[in-house]
Amino acid sequence: MDLRDLRYFETIAELQHLGRAAERLHRSQPALTSSIRRLEADCGAALFEKSGRGIRLTEAGRVLLKWARRMRFDVEDARRELGTLGAGLSGHVRLGIVPTAAQFLLPEVARQLLEEAPGVTLHTAVGLIDTLGPRLRAGELDLMVATLLSPEPGFRSHALAEDLIVVAASEHHEIHQVRPALRLADLDGHAWALQPPGAPTRDWLDHTFERHGLPRPHVQVETTMLLMLPALIARTRLLSFISRHHLQGPNRVPGLKEVPVLEAQMRRRLVVTSREDAFLSPAAQRLLDLFVSAAQTA
Structure with a gap:
C-alpha cells in the first residue's frame, strides 16, 4: 500500500465527501478515485459506500482507517525520533x-x-x-x-x-447576605454567566439542579471564553461556576467571593x-x- 494513498484515504474518510476531500488535498476527484481503487484492490474489498449526497466507510473501510492512522503515527514518530538524534532538548x-x-x-x-x-x-x-x-x-x-x-x-x-469548581459572585452580590451556609435552592432565581451546554462544568451544574428538583440555572450570559468569567462576574450581579483557584492565593481575582453551597461543588x-x-x-x-x-x- 502506498502511504500517499493512505493519507488521501484518511482525509476522504474524515470528510465523507470526495469533492471536499479534493479541495482540501488540492487533488482532482479522478486522482482520488484512482487512489481509492488501488487501496480496494490491495484490500480485496470496497472501502466506501454511498450515503445520501456523500459517502461513508464500509466495515472494511473502518478497519483500514484504524491501521492507516496507526501507520501514519509510526512514520511521523520515526521521522521525529530520527530528527532528535543528537539534538538534545x-x-x-x-x-x-x-x-x-x-x-x-x-x-x-x-x-x-x-x-x-x-x-x-x-x-x-x-x-x-x-x-x-x-x-x-x-x-x-x-x-x-x-x-x-x-x-x-x-x-x-x-x-x-x-481542582474544585464552586459558585462565585461579586463580593457585593446580595446572595452573600442570605445566610452563612446556603442551600442549592437559594441560588434559584438568580442570573448566571456560564459556558454553553456540552461543557463539562455546565452540564454538571445543570444536572445537579435537576437532581434536586430545581429548574436549571437562568443563564443571562453564555460564553466559550472561560477565562473571561471571573472578571465578568466581579463587575456584574451574575453568579458563575469557576475554579476555586480564582478565589484564593496569589492569582485570586479581586472583587470575587465564593458562594458556599456544598451541593454545588464539583471536584475534578x-x-x-x-x-x-x-x-x-x-x-x-x-x-x-x-x-x-x-x-x-x-
Whole structure:
C-alpha cells in the first residue's frame, strides 16, 4: 500500500465527501478515485459506500482507517525520533491545555522549560477536552493537560492536581447576605454567566439542579471564553461556576467571593496525557516531567 494513498484515504474518510476531500488535498476527484481503487484492490474489498449526497466507510473501510492512522503515527514518530538524534532538548512541542491549567500551571512550567532549553518552541492550544481529546488522538498534539475522564485504551495519564469548581459572585452580590451556609435552592432565581451546554462544568451544574428538583440555572450570559468569567462576574450581579483557584492565593481575582453551597461543588482531577505508544521527543518528555514536578510541589 502506498502511504500517499493512505493519507488521501484518511482525509476522504474524515470528510465523507470526495469533492471536499479534493479541495482540501488540492487533488482532482479522478486522482482520488484512482487512489481509492488501488487501496480496494490491495484490500480485496470496497472501502466506501454511498450515503445520501456523500459517502461513508464500509466495515472494511473502518478497519483500514484504524491501521492507516496507526501507520501514519509510526512514520511521523520515526521521522521525529530520527530528527532528535543528537539534538538534545530542542525542537517543537505541541501542547493542548484546558483554560484553568493554562492560567495556573502553564506559566511556571513553561518558564522552567525555556530556561533549560532555549531552543525549544512551544505551541499551545487552549480549549476544552471535547476539542483537545480528538486532536491528541489524531496525533496533532504531543501532550494534553485536561480533566481526567474514563480510562481509554491507547493513552497514558499522570495525575497533576485536584481542582474544585464552586459558585462565585461579586463580593457585593446580595446572595452573600442570605445566610452563612446556603442551600442549592437559594441560588434559584438568580442570573448566571456560564459556558454553553456540552461543557463539562455546565452540564454538571445543570444536572445537579435537576437532581434536586430545581429548574436549571437562568443563564443571562453564555460564553466559550472561560477565562473571561471571573472578571465578568466581579463587575456584574451574575453568579458563575469557576475554579476555586480564582478565589484564593496569589492569582485570586479581586472583587470575587465564593458562594458556599456544598451541593454545588464539583471536584475534578487534572492530568497530563500522551498517546501510549507515541514517540515523545526529549523536549516533550521534559515538559511532561515538569508538569508532574510542579503539581507535586504545589
